[in-house]
Amino acid sequence: MGGYIAGAGGKRLRPILLLLAARxxxxxxxxxxxxxxxxxxxxxxxxxxxxxxxxxxLRRGQPSANAQWGDDASVLVGDHLYSKS
Structure with a gap:
């Protein structure tokens, strides 16, 4: 599921802005x-x-994590990412 979510694309604007601000x-x-x-x-x-x-x-033009793996697994992955952040 991690590769599916990470490979879904996105602009990654927030980390770019943070790195630019630090620089x-x-x-x-x-x-x-x-x-x-x-x-x-x-x-x-x-x-x-x-x-x-x-x-x-859908999320970014492909099935969302909850549509792909269900709500329970998606909430657990979201919680895991939150704890790692």
């Missing part, structure tokens, strides 16, 4: 990359949970 502030260390990854994981978790609540059949 503008003069920081180029590894913490910015870790924080950007955390932001993307958190955003993905909220999208998965939102699809479950809304019973959305």
């Amino acid at each position: 503008l502030a003069g920081y180029r260390g590894p913490r910015a990359v870790r924080l950007a990854c955390g932001v993307e994981l958190l955003h993905t978790a909220t999208l998965i949970h939102d699809d479950v609540v809304d019973q959305a059949p």
Whole structure:
């Protein structure tokens, strides 16, 4: 399921903006990359949970995680991503 969700596309705008802001502030260390990854994981978790609540059949033009694997598995994956973020 992780590969399916990660490969679904998306602009990844939030982590890009975070990395650009860090660079503008003069920081180029590894913490910015870790924080950007955390932001993307958190955003993905909220999208998965939102699809479950809304019973959305599609996400980014393909079947949503809950349509593919069911609500229970999707909530667990969303919770896992949230905890990792």
